[in-house]
Amino acid sequence: MKKTIMVVDDEEDNRTTIKMVLEKNGYNVVLAINGDDCLRKLETEFPDLILMDVMMPGTPVGEVVRKIQYTKIAYLTVVRTSEAEKENLLGHANIVDFIQKPFDINEFLKRVEAILK
């Protein structure tokens, strides 16, 4: 059965590109334009993974993530963090990866596949 991934990013170009890449590789994709849209869509959509941009207008991502309890979340971000911060973040239940933008598509797909295994 196809896995479903929700892509949350305020930049249309990013959403379109990531959607195209994921669909080409056999995933269903749901799009959300920011954290608030993501929370709204989670009332009716049940993705296996959320790929969440960190820098978006609207409700800060930290607050959005706290409201998502059971879905795996991978951050997609241009924000640089220290190794200690990454470890700390990954220690929280549903945050499973921290993917630095810009990313290599093949590497990105490998990481998505590993998360969903």
Place this chain on the structure above:
Amino acid sequence: MTFLGKMAEAGSAVYILPESQSHELIVKLAKELSGQSVCYISLNKTFSALSELFQKKKIDISKFLFIDTTSKLINYVVKKEKACQFISNPGNTAELFEAIDKALKHKVSYVIFDSLNVLLVYIKEIRLKEIITGLISKGKAADAKTVLIAVRKENEEGITKDISDAIEKVIEADEG
């Protein structure tokens, strides 16, 4: 010529970096500022990441005061730091200006704003000039030079154009 040499006569400048080398060029700039009094406003790197990076590169940041706008966005717990003020997100300009006022109460030679591109994720372009003018005025009032970092992307020309009246100089990083 060093960046600070290019900045000699100017009180404020936009420093344009090519995207592929922005990380290295920011480290290079920080090396030039090593040991000086600097207010470093980061919109895209956490204080923890910056201090880890600068210390690894042996940059003396003992007189740096940081304003970190991203740690509270992503971390569950943000530990208080003497050298850093944490604000809720890069778009909260009221909190940002309050933090800048607080930092500029100390004697600061340079205000580094990293970066304009990220600011534009959060604010409408129409407010950019107002915010940048406010930032530069605060720097001037405190006798500090203001450096606004912009990463050269598709929208870079627009950024520089929008704020050209507010800044004294545009400095393009040397590629290489």
